[in-house]
Amino acid sequence: MKIVRNIEIFFEKYIEGFFNKQFSSSLQPAEIAKQLARKMEDERTVGVSCVYVPNHYAVYINQEDYERLEPCAPAVCGELSMYLSQESRSKGYTMAGCPQIELFADEQLSKQEFRITSSFTEAPAEESDNQLDVIPDAGDTRIFDKMEPMLLTRPPQQLLHGLLTVIDGLDAGLKIDCTVNRINIGRRNTNELPLTDMNTSRLHAYIVYEENSHVIHDAKSLNGTYVGNQRITHKQLKSGDRVKVGNTVILYEVK
Numbered sequence: 001m002k003i004v005r006n007i008e009i010f011f012e013k014y015i016e017g018f019f020n021k022q023f024s025s026s027l028q029p030a031e032i033a034k035q036l037a038r039k040m041e042d043e044r045t046v047g048v049s050c051v052y053v054p055n056h057y058a059v060y061i062n063q064e065d066y067e068r069l070e071p072c073a074p075a076v077c078g079e080l081s082m083y084l085s086q087e088s089r090s091k092g093y094t095m096a097g098c099p100q101i102e103l104f105a106d107e108q109l110s111k112q113e114f115r116i117t118s119s120f121t122e123a124p125a126e127e128s129d130n131q132l133d134v135i136p137d138a139g140d141t142r143i144f145d146k147m148e149p150m151l152l153t154r155p156p157q158q159l160l161h162g163l164l165t166v167i168d169g170l171d172a173g174l175k176i177d178c179t180v181n182r183i184n185i186g187r188r189n190t191n192e193l194p195l196t197d198m199n200t201s202r203l204h205a206y207i208v209y210e211e212n213s214h215v216i217h218d219a220k221s222l223n224g225t226y227v228g229n230q231r232i233t234h235k236q237l238k239s240g241d242r243v244k245v246g247n248t249v250i251l252y253e254v255k
Contacts, residue, residue, distance in 0.1 A: 027065040027112050033080055036101070037087045039116045050094040054118035056180060057084070057101045058208060061114045063220070066105035077101040096120065102182060104208050107220065107233060117210050121159065121180055161255045162214050162237070164207075169248030170196045178214055178252070183207040185245060186219070199223055199246030207237070214252070216243060 036057055045052045059080075061069070069076055084099040100121070109115070162178035176183065176193050184191040186204035195204075201221040207214050217234040218225035226244040227235050237243075239254035 027061060027069075027114070029076065029080070032059055032114060032116075033083045035114070035116055036080060036084050039118050040084060040088065040093070043118050044093065045120075047094075051092070052120070053088055053093045053095050054120050055096045055099055056119045056121045057099065058104055058117045058210060059101065059114060060104050060106040060109065060116070062109045062111050063105045063107045064111060065114075066103060069103060073103050077103060102208075104182065104206075104217075105219070106217070119159075119180065119209070119212070160209070160212055160214065162239075163253045163255055164193060165251045165253070166193075166195075167242075167249050167251045169246075171248060178207060180209040182209075185250070186221075193250075195245070195248055197246040197248045200248060204245045205243070213237070221245070 036059075039057065040053045043054050080101045081099040084101070085095075088095050088099070106115070159179060164176050164178050164183065166172050166174040174193070181192070183193055184203055184206045185193045185195065186200050186202050187195055187197070188202040191203065200223070201219065203219045204221040204223075205216055205218050205225040207216045209215075214237045215234055216225065216227065216232070216237055218232060223246055224231045226232065227237070227241050237252045239252065241252045243250040243252060
């Protein structure tokens with residue numbers, strides 16, 4: 001009972017308290033935290049001597065909620081990560097590094113609606129010291145660099161490795177790997193795939209990793225995003241698909 005009470009105090013202090021100060025109503029991040037904990041439970045994998053839980057979580061929220069949260073997304077994800085780490089530790093689960101939580105916009109969702117996907121990923125090589133500073137008192141939670149598939153009764157899926165290549169337009173020849181990280185596409189120079197095409201928006205589209213697939217979303221661009229000849233709001237990509245943004249054509253391939 002003491003552990004449960006400690007988690008309640010942590011939740012109140014770091015999750016509800018933080019968001020009550022930062023935001024008025026609309027989306028309730030406390031609900032996101034609870035759903036993250038449920039997702040972790042649902043996706044746990046029993047090994048020989050450990051119970052493994054996913055360490056990467058993608059939270060999809062309404063576009064309006066996303067625009068409000070985006071300026072302080074690092075703080076939001078940091079607080080949620082701390083909560084999920086405490087939940088994992090209290091149940092004795094094993095996680096590959098500290099929880100990685102990302103926020104994404106999904107225009108198909110209504111206000112206050114959200115959905116969560118999870119996956120097992122390797123802990124980044126540079127993680128160690130910095131990550132441990134963020135989440136104090138690691139306790140019994142084990143952090144390791146690589147999961148050994150032989151120990152799992154249900155091994156995690158192999159991560160999909162894609163490649164984006166600009167094949168037509170001013171930036172022809174530009175390439176970028178497409179794995180679990182979000183790929184922002186457009187004229188903004190901080191995008192993962194920055195374009196000089198003036199017919200693209202600053203943030204024209206983005207690609208996220210969801211349920212072992214790469215999904216492209218149009219970011220409410222002025223000229224739209226096309227896969228083949230079809231204008232899309234979001235679409236699961238297949239190897240060989242050609243994505244058109246402005247006057248730029250991007251080839252998606254699976255390695």
